Amino acid sequence: MATTDFAAADTDQVFTLETMGQIAPQPTPYAVLGYPVTHSLSPSFQRAAFAKSGLAAQYHRIETPAEKLTAVVEEMKKKQFGGWNCTLPLKIDMLKLVDEASPAAKILGAVNTVLNDNGKLVGFNTDGEGWVAAIREEFGVDVHDMRVMILGAGGAGRALATQAALEKCERLVLVNRTFSRVQELAAQLEPVIHSDKLIGSRARLVALPWDETAITEELQTIDLLVNATSCGLKTYDPLLLPARLLTPNLLVYDTIYKPHRTKLLLAAEQSGARVANGLSMLLHQGAAAFSIWTGRTAPIPEMRQALQKAAGI
Numbered sequence: 001m002a003t004t005d006f007a008a009a010d011t012d013q014v015f016t017l018e019t020m021g022q023i024a025p026q027p028t029p030y031a032v033l034g035y036p037v038t039h040s041l042s043p044s045f046q047r048a049a050f051a052k053s054g055l056a057a058q059y060h061r062i063e064t065p066a067e068k069l070t071a072v073v074e075e076m077k078k079k080q081f082g083g084w085n086c087t088l089p090l091k092i093d094m095l096k097l098v099d100e101a102s103p104a105a106k107i108l109g110a111v112n113t114v115l116n117d118n119g120k121l122v123g124f125n126t127d128g129e130g131w132v133a134a135i136r137e138e139f140g141v142d143v144h145d146m147r148v149m150i151l152g153a154g155g156a157g158r159a160l161a162t163q164a165a166l167e168k169c170e171r172l173v174l175v176n177r178t179f180s181r182v183q184e185l186a187a188q189l190e191p192v193i194h195s196d197k198l199i200g201s202r203a204r205l206v207a208l209p210w211d212e213t214a215i216t217e218e219l220q221t222i223d224l225l226v227n228a229t230s231c232g233l234k235t236y237d238p239l240l241l242p243a244r245l246l247t248p249n250l251l252v253y254d255t256i257y258k259p260h261r262t263k264l265l266l267a268a269e270q271s272g273a274r275v276a277n278g279l280s281m282l283l284h285q286g287a288a289a290f291s292i293w294t295g296r297t298a299p300i301p302e303m304r305q306a307l308q309k310a311a312g313i
């Protein structure tokens, strides 16, 4: 990649398979694919990262319905894109289109970042890695050293649980409204988290139904509580857990960043717990993608500033 002044070739135009022919071959193009994709905040902070690093690149949004994904990927290969991000529901199909995948992407069955290495496509999933970096930044602790409870087992919950298992965290308690989803996830992660380290009589990995008594009991030995459900996105969503379960010793992370403080975070804050929202996870998954593409350390302060501006925070 040429190191020149950042080429201001980016626009807020949303491209499609039919219009992506208009994207210039130089400077090196990157993109985020999604359906819809207009809302994506990735262009804001990836452009800031390329600019700060003095790398000539362009980063676009490409609206990609699932049935057009293969054709869009072929077109990006032809145009020698340096790499791309993708959002749900494309993350699962993207795994089938890459030549190689990282361990986290394989376990998750989902790719959110692709590196085009001279025509060889390498798939990664940086959501979990971004979350670990976010926890370190927000709370000054490593997931590896934590007893973690994750609420939710959709795309985000699975990504975080997989990363926590890869990090071999002290304990991992997985809770979901639809119990079968965490039962399956726990069975899949059991060999991943396994180590010979003895941690006492309690199981290292537990799947729980959404049962207040069971959650209350497990929360007593938890350091880090994470909301990876979508409950809290809407102002009328209920408080996810009763306030009395939120104690001052807890670190509480909500993957939701809009609103800035969900009801869960407000209640946890009131109880004296330390809290943080998901903006840092979004930032750090993007920073990890930038490093994969460029081999450079991501300029976090500039990326954060651009993200906060784009998110209106």
Ligand SMILES: NC(=O)c1ccc[n+]([C@@H]2O[C@H](COP(=O)([O-])OP(=O)(O)OC[C@H]3O[C@@H](n4cnc5c(N)ncnc54)[C@H](OP(=O)(O)O)[C@@H]3O)[C@@H](O)[C@H]2O)c1
Pocket: 088, 151, 152, 153, 154, 155, 156, 157, 176, 177, 178, 181, 228, 229, 230, 231, 233, 255, 256, 257, 278, 279, 281, 282, 283, 285
């Ligand atoms: N900060 C970031 O970078 C980032 C990245 C990705 C996602 N996220 C956030 O993560 C959250 C989940 O996203 P996703 O892609 O995983 O969504 P998803 O695949 O649709 O999964 C939604 C999850 O929320 C649970 N859920 C929904 N309503 C609930 C309720 N009222 N009570 C309890 N559980 C409820 C669902 O349980 P069931 O299985 O029972 O339906 C499921 O586990 C969203 O809020 C999203 O904003 C943040």
